[in-house]
Amino acid sequence: MSLGQMTIPVSLFVLVTAVAVVRLVEVTTARRNARWAIDRGGVEYGQSHYPVMITLHVCLLVGTVVEVALTGRAFVPWIGWPALAVLLLVQAGRAWCMRALGPRWNTRVIVVPGLPLITTGPYRWMRHPNYLIVLFEGIALPLVHTAWMTGVLFTIANTPWLVVRVRTENAALWPCGPQLAPKAMAQTRGLDLPGRIPKPARRLRRSRADGPSRPCV
Numbered sequence: 001m002s003l004g005q006m007t008i009p010v011s012l013f014v015l016v017t018a019v020a021v022v023r024l025v026e027v028t029t030a031r032r033n034a035r036w037a038i039d040r041g042g043v044e045y046g047q048s049h050y051p052v053m054i055t056l057h058v059c060l061l062v063g064t065v066v067e068v069a070l071t072g073r074a075f076v077p078w079i080g081w082p083a084l085a086v087l088l089l090v091q092a093g094r095a096w097c098m099r100a101l102g103p104r105w106n107t108r109v110i111v112v113p114g115l116p117l118i119t120t121g122p123y124r125w126m127r128h129p130n131y132l133i134v135l136f137e138g139i140a141l142p143l144v145h146t147a148w149m150t151g152v153l154f155t156i157a158n159t160p161w162l163v164v165r166v167r168t169e170n171a172a173l174w175p176c177g178p179q180l181a182p183k184a185m186a187q188t189r190g191l192d193l194p195g196r197i198p199k200p201a202r203r204l205r206r207s208r209a210d211g212p213s214r215p216c217v
Contacts, residue, residue, distance in 0.1 A: 008069045012145045036103040045109040046168035063150035064142045073146045083143035090133045097130045
């Protein structure tokens with residue numbers, strides 16, 4: 001398909017659109033989970049980080065399309081097919097995370113006081129599998145059509161945000177149960193990074209049902 005002087009491969013357009021639809025489904029799920037958390041006195045941490053995440057992921061989708069359109073990147077089978085396979089695997093991995101957390105899954109860092117940590121599914125082996133998924137996804141999606149510049153730029157921009165996010169979640173989850181003792185906080189397993197205990201951004205109220213539910217650990 002063509003947009004003015006730019007030509008966008010139909011396969012890429014379909015792929016990016018599909019990923020965007022998945023993101024919209026996730027946002028809808030997060031909003032529903034928000035109401036669940038609000039009813040149980042959920043507390044949000046690191047609220048200022050959220051717009052950064054949204055911006056980065058929008059830039060990943062747009063950047064992939066724009067780079068291919070402007071540079072005429074071709075689909076290279078020995079790169080594109082493995083990248084597509086990884087992309088499909090990470091989508092399955094995220095669905096696994098969502099299933100394990102149930103209504104406590106969210107795109108924001110929201111903790112419901114008193115609930116124990118989830119230790120099933122991928123959380124049996126690592127504390128932040130979803131962020132490992134984000135790392136692979138940020139590389140795999142652009143490489144399906146060899147948009148390597150977008151992949152590199154997204155990874156460079158996203159890594160500092162992930163560090164801040166993981167530290168915030170670790171600190172927010174610490175009081176949730178005895179599993180997160182100070183000794184465990186020092187571990188680097190599964191993208192764990194030590195951090196100061198942040199102040200809660202706000203206690204969610206029934207009248208502010210615009211945010212999601214439990215942290216995406």
